[in-house]
Amino acid sequence: xxxxxxxxxxxxxxxxxxxxxxxxxxxxxxxxxxxxxxxxxxxxxxxxxxxxxxxxxxxxxxxxxxxxxxxxxxxxxxxxxxxxxxxxxxxxxxxxxxxxxxxxxxxxxxxxxxxxxxxxxxxxxxxxxxxxxxxxxxxxxxxxxxxxxxxxxxxxxxxxxxxxxxxxxxxxxxxxxxxxxxxxxxxxxxxxxxxxxxxxxx
Amino acid sequence: xxxxxxxxxxxxxxxxxxxxxxxxxxxxxxxxxxxxxxxxxxxxxxxxxxxxxxxxxxxxxxxxxxxxxxxxxxxxxxxxxxxxxxxxxxxxxxxxxxxxxxxxxxxxxxxxxxxxxxxxxxxxxxxxxxxxxxxxxxxxxxxxxxxxxxxxxxxxxxxxxxxxxxxxxxxxxxxxxxxxxxxxxxxxxxxxxxxxxxxxxxxxxxxxxxxxxxxxxxxxxxxxxxxxxxxxxxxxxxxxxxxxxxx
Numbered sequence: 509x510x511x512x513x514x515x516x517x518x519x520x521x522x523x524x525x526x527x528x529x530x531x532x533x534x535x536x537x538x539x540x541x542x543x544x545x546x547x548x549x550x551x552x553x554x555x556x557x558x559x560x561x562x563x564x565x566x567x568x569x570x571x572x573x574x575x576x577x578x579x580x581x582x583x584x585x586x587x588x589x590x591x592x593x594x595x596x597x598x599x600x601x602x603x604x605x606x607x608x609x610x611x612x613x614x615x616x617x618x619x620x621x622x623x624x625x626x627x628x629x630x631x632x633x634x635x636x637x638x639x640x641x642x643x644x645x646x647x648x649x650x651x652x653x654x655x656x657x658x659x660x661x662x663x664x665x666x667x668x669x670x671x672x673x674x675x676x677x678x679x680x681x682x683x684x685x686x687x688x689x690x691x692x693x694x695x696x697x698x699x700x701x702x703x704x705x706x707x708x709x710x
Numbered sequence: 711x712x713x714x715x716x717x718x719x720x721x722x723x724x725x726x727x728x729x730x731x732x733x734x735x736x737x738x739x740x741x742x743x744x745x746x747x748x749x750x751x752x753x754x755x756x757x758x759x760x761x762x763x764x765x766x767x768x769x770x771x772x773x774x775x776x777x778x779x780x781x782x783x784x785x786x787x788x789x790x791x792x793x794x795x796x797x798x799x800x801x802x803x804x805x806x807x808x809x810x811x812x813x814x815x816x817x818x819x820x821x822x823x824x825x826x827x828x829x830x831x832x833x834x835x836x837x838x839x840x841x842x843x844x845x846x847x848x849x850x851x852x853x854x855x856x857x858x859x860x861x862x863x864x865x866x867x868x869x870x871x872x873x874x875x876x877x878x879x880x881x882x883x884x885x886x887x888x889x890x891x892x893x894x895x896x897x898x899x900x901x902x903x904x905x906x907x908x909x910x911x912x913x914x915x916x917x918x919x920x921x922x923x924x925x926x927x928x929x930x931x932x933x934x935x936x937x938x939x940x941x942x943x944x945x946x947x948x949x950x951x952x953x954x955x956x957x
Contacts, residue, residue, distance in 0.1 A: 517846045520902075526853030534853075538893055555898075571850055572942045575858075578831050582822030583815065585804040635729070636815055647777060653785035676837035680891065687895045688902070695906050 516561040520695050523596065525564050525571075528552030532572035533579065549576075550594050551676070554681045557595045559604035559696040565595030586635050593627045598678075606678075613682040617675030624674060625666025632666075633659040642704060644669055712752040713934045714833055717825045720753075722822025726945040730952035736813035743820040753828050760827050767823065771815045775812050780900045782808035831855055853908070857901070868896050 516524065531552035539548055552572065569591025573584045573640020597620050601607065606616035632638055638648040638658045644665055649663035686691070727739050746753040747764065755761035783792065784802030787917050792799040828835075832855065839848035877892055930938065 513844070514846070516907030522846055522849060523853060523905035523908040524902065527857050527905055528849045529854040530861055531898075533858060534865070535894075538865055539890060540895070567847070567850070571854065573845070575831065575851070576853060577822055578826040578834060579858075582819045582826070585822065586818075608945075617828065636811065638811070646781065649778075649781045649785050653787075680894065684895060685890050688899060690760075690897065692902050692906070694932075699725055699845040 512561075512562045513567070516564045516697060519697075521697065524696070525556055525568050528556040528568045529571045529575060531555070532568070533576060547675055547679070548673075550591070551677050553591055553594050554598040555678055555684065557599040558607060558685065559693070559698055562596045562599035562673065562695060565599050566592045567595070568594045584634065586631055588626060589631065590624055590628045593623050594674075597623055598681075599698075601678075607682050607685055610679070610682065613678050614675055617678035618671045620678065621671030622667070623676035625663060625670045628661060628670075629663040629666055632662040634688045638662045639663075651688055659685060685697055712937070713928075713930055714825070714829050714837060716934050716937045716941070717752065717828060718837075719938055721821050723941045723945045724824065725818055726742070726948045728817035728821060730948045730956070733810055733813050736817050740813065740817050740820060743817070743824055746824060747820075753824050755827050755875040756830050764823065767819075771819065775816070777810060779805060779808040781804050782811075790925055820832065834909075837925075861897070864897055864900070865893065866892050871896075 522693045532549050535548040535551050539658065542638060545594045549572070550569070553565055553569040556568045571590050573588045575589055588597060601616040601620070601681075606612045638645075638652065638661055647665040648658075651664045652658065656710075719748070724739060724743065728736055731739070747755075755764050780800075782804040783800035783802075785806065786807060787799070787801050789801050789806070790805030791799050792802050792805060822884060834851070835848055835851040835855065838851055839845065872889070872892055880886070880889075
């Protein structure tokens with residue numbers, strides 16, 4: 509495992525991981541610059557996992573949550589397993605060629621959203637009782653008020669918002685991968701897989 | 711001055727209290743964290759920016775606390791009616807459920823903020839560098855801090871450049887989504903090129919080779935060791951009590 513991490517972090521992998529951590533924490537600012545109501549706090553995790561591999565993707569997710577705790581959202585620390593799930597699954601999605609077309613990318617985003625809902629529901633329910641001090645709390649309270657228990661309410665809330673958020677993130681990473689020059693993509697460890705699976709020149 | 715390792719253990723102790731103790735203890739501990747922020751210099755904000763951020767976080771938490779309590783009392787229609795105004799009724803069980811949840815969440819947040827508001831992130835990165843975790847992880851944290859400082863300036867510059875060349879940055883949601891990609895692409899391309907250059911530089915300087923030079927931080931003095939021991943033992947006792955005695 510240590511060797512795999514070191515291999516993925518060699519060359520441009522390490523600075524890319526650092527940039528992707530910062531991107532996770534700053535993408536919200538970018539969305540705010542064009543007045544888009546999106547969080548997009550996992551674009552960096554997905555991008556690093558697709559370009560470099562699952563270990564770096566997961567590491568980027570973990571460090572993003574640790575730094576987010578330091579910069580103002582300590583509750584995110586408990587959702588680190590969700591970021592690990594995003595890093596691992598998006599690396600797999602990259603290897604399976606789900607970033608090749610828009611449609612496969614949407615499928616990947618939906619699957620990723622379902623996985624995130626399943627991983628985050630027990631944490632949100634048992635650690636936080638469903639309340640996260642966020643706008644989605646209203647959805648949890650709504651599902652609870654119509655007779656569901658906390659775990660069900662949190663899971664339904666995840667099912668209704670996570671696939672949308674992750675599909676948008678996947679589509680953004682798809683657009684980025686298709687706009688990046690091939691000479692840059694080729695510098696990263698997963699480039700042979702990406703070049704084989706993706707028509708990068710289209 | 712209290713060592714940052716002691717502050718980290720104090721934060722973890724408050725997390726244990728949030729996850730194991732009854733609601734009255736949690737509420738009391740929230741006020742205790744406020745007291746530490748306000749009156750204990752080592753736990754106070756480390757800079758003017760941290761002070762402003764802490765003030766905003768407290769105000770935001772208060773607003774959300776009111777909203778969550780109100781919504782829970784309205785939408786969970788069990789228990790006694792506490793307040794009624796026409797068809798609008800507030801129920802006791804919903805209110806109690808809201809207090810139960812919020813006390814845990816706020817204590818977790820304020821507990822971790824005791825460490826992070828009073829400790830610059832660079833000191834945290836130094837702590838990581840001196841610990842047994844791989845040095846690459848600490849390097850990523852330090853480089854991330856550099857990028858976090860750089861990115862807002864770059865976003866502003868790219869935004870101004872795109873606007874001056876006539877790109878549509880306003881309009882419908884679809885137009886703004888396209889504009890988002892046109893802002894993100896140059897940011898990512900320039901940062902990836904910088905990443906490749908930095909990666910080459912790091913390799914040329916042998917920064918990723920083993921054995922690697924690790925930063926050293928001061929050893930703990932006797933008082934800090936004593937404090938550390940007390941909080942670790944107290945946290946272990948709380949967890950054991952919760953696991954084996956509390957129902």
